[in-house]
C-alpha cells in the first residue's frame with residue numbers, strides 16, 4: 316500500500332471524491348479511522364490509565380467521539396455544544412447518549428483532569444483548521460503541552476496548518492500523530508517537523524486510485540523501494556549495466572570525485588571512466604583501481620577552459636555522464652557543463668554544475684534526461700526563489716521546476732528529500748544527521764549514476780539511489796560502503 320503526501324486541499328478532494336463519486340458514506344470513513352486509531356491507542360495505553368479525549372467542532376472531533384465509543388473503557392471527553400457540531404460529529408454524539416463509560420467534562424474540569432491524565436487524545440482540529448486558535452481552545456492546547464500525559468493527535472496536530480506546516484497561534488505537541496489516509500505536507504516542513512515526534516499513517520478505506528488520479532506525492536519507503544530496485548540478470552555483461560563518465564575534481568577537491576566514483580562503482584555500474592584535470596591524474600590513478608582515467612589540461616588546480624576539447628571525441632560512448640563533483644565555481648566549469656550536454660546522453664548535474672548552469676537554464680531543456688541533485692542553497696541557482704522561500708515551500712519549488720523542465724528529474728536534498736519528475740514526486744522522510752557532512756552529496760551522485768546504468772530510467776534511478784543512500788547512513792556505515800542486499804530482503 317502506498318503512503319501518499321497531500322496538501323490540505325488534496326486531502327479534502329480525496330475525501331470528497333470517495334464520498335460523492337465512490338459513494339462511500341463519510342460515516343464509514345470515520346468509523347474506519349476511529350477503529351484504526353483505537354487499535355493504535357490501545358497499544359500505548361496502560362491498564363487503568365486515565366484517558367482524556369479532546370474533541371473540537373468538526374469531523375476531527377467526530378473521530379474523537381467515535382474513539383471514545385470504540386475504546387469500551389472509562390474515559391473523559393471534552394466536547395463542544397451539540398449545536399456547534401458538524402453533522403457527522405452530531406451523529407457520533409448521539410451514539411454516546413446511552414454510553415455509561417464516557418464521562419463528559421466541562422472546560423474547568425478538563426483543565427484539572429489534564430494534570431493527572433496518562434493519555435490525551437487530540438481531536439480538536441484536523442484538516443478544517445482555518446484561522447488562528449484563540450480563547451478556550453488555546454488554553455486547552457497550552458495545558459496539554461504543559462502536562463506529562465502521552466499525547467496522540469488524530470490526523471493533524473491541532474493548530475498546525477496542514478499544507479504549510481505553520482502554527483496558527485497555538486499547537487499541540489504530540490508524542491504520536493496518526494495521519495488519516497495520507498501524510499499532510501505541513502507535517503514534514505516548517506513547524507510541522509517540531510510538533511510531531513512520530514507519524515503513523517492509517518488507511519481509512521479511501522480507494523488508492525483516487526490518489527493516483529490526483530497525482531499526489533508518494534512516500535519513499537521500503538515497500539516502494541523494493542519495486543524500484545533494478546534487478547541484475549546473471550547473464551548480463553558489463554555493457555548491460557551501463558557505461559558511466561564522471562567529470563570532476565580539482566587539486567584541492569579530488570576527494571569529491573573519488574567518493575562519487577567509488578559509490579558509482581559499488582552501485583553496480585558496468586564500466587566507469589573519470590575525467591579529471593591533469594594535476595590530479597596521478598593521485599587518482601593511485602586511488603582508483605576500479606575506474607579508467609582520462610585527464611584534461613588544468614590551470615591553477617582546476618580544469619582549464621580548453622580542457623573540454625578532450626570530450627569532443629566522446630560522443631555516444633556513455634550511457635550516463637555526471638558532472639560537478641569537486642570542480643569549483645570556475646569559468647571552466649561553465650564551459651564543461653555546456654560541453655557535457657553536447658554528448659547528448661543522460662547527464663547528472665551535481666554540486667558546482669548546478670551553479671554553472673544558472674546563466675543558461677534553457678540548456679536544461681533537452682531531448683534526453685537530465686538529473687539535478689542540488690541541496691537547498693544550490694537550488695537557489697536553479698529557480699527564482701530565495702533560500703527561505705525554498706525552505707518554506709519545498710513541495711511547490713519542486714513542482715514548479717519540474718513543470719518547467721519536463722525532461723529533468725530534480726532531487727532536492729534536505730532533511731527531507733524530494734524527488735520530482737513532471738507531475739510525479741517521491742518524498743524521502745528519513746532525517747539523519749549522519750548524512751550532514753561533506754562528501755554525502757558526492758556519494759549520492761555516484762549511487763544514482765550506478766543505478767541509472769542498470770535501469771536507464773532517470774526518475775527511478777534518482778528515487779532508488781536516494782533511498783539506498785539514506786539506508787546506508789542508517790546502518791552507521793560509511794555510505795560509500797553500501798550494498799544492495801539489505802533492501803532486497
Ligand SMILES: NC(=O)C1=CN([C@@H]2O[C@H](COP(=O)(O)OP(=O)(O)OC[C@H]3O[C@@H](n4cnc5c(N)ncnc54)[C@H](O)[C@@H]3O)[C@@H](O)[C@H]2O)[C@@H](O)CC1
Nearest residue numbers: 330344345373374375440441442443444445446447448470
Ligand atoms: N469526511 C471525511 O472524509 C473524513 C474526515 N475525517 C476527519 O475530519 C477532519 C476534517 O473535518 P472538518 O472539515 O470538519 O474539519 P475540523 O474537524 O478540522 O474542524 C473544522 C471546524 O472547526 C472550525 N474551526 C476552524 N478553525 C478554527 C479555529 N481556529 N478556532 C475555532 N474553530 C475553528 C471550523 O469553523 C469548522 O467548524 C479530518 O482532519 C479528519 O480528522 C475522518 O473522520 C475521516 C473521514
Ligand SMILES: [K+]
Nearest residue numbers: 437440471473
Ligand atoms: K487533531
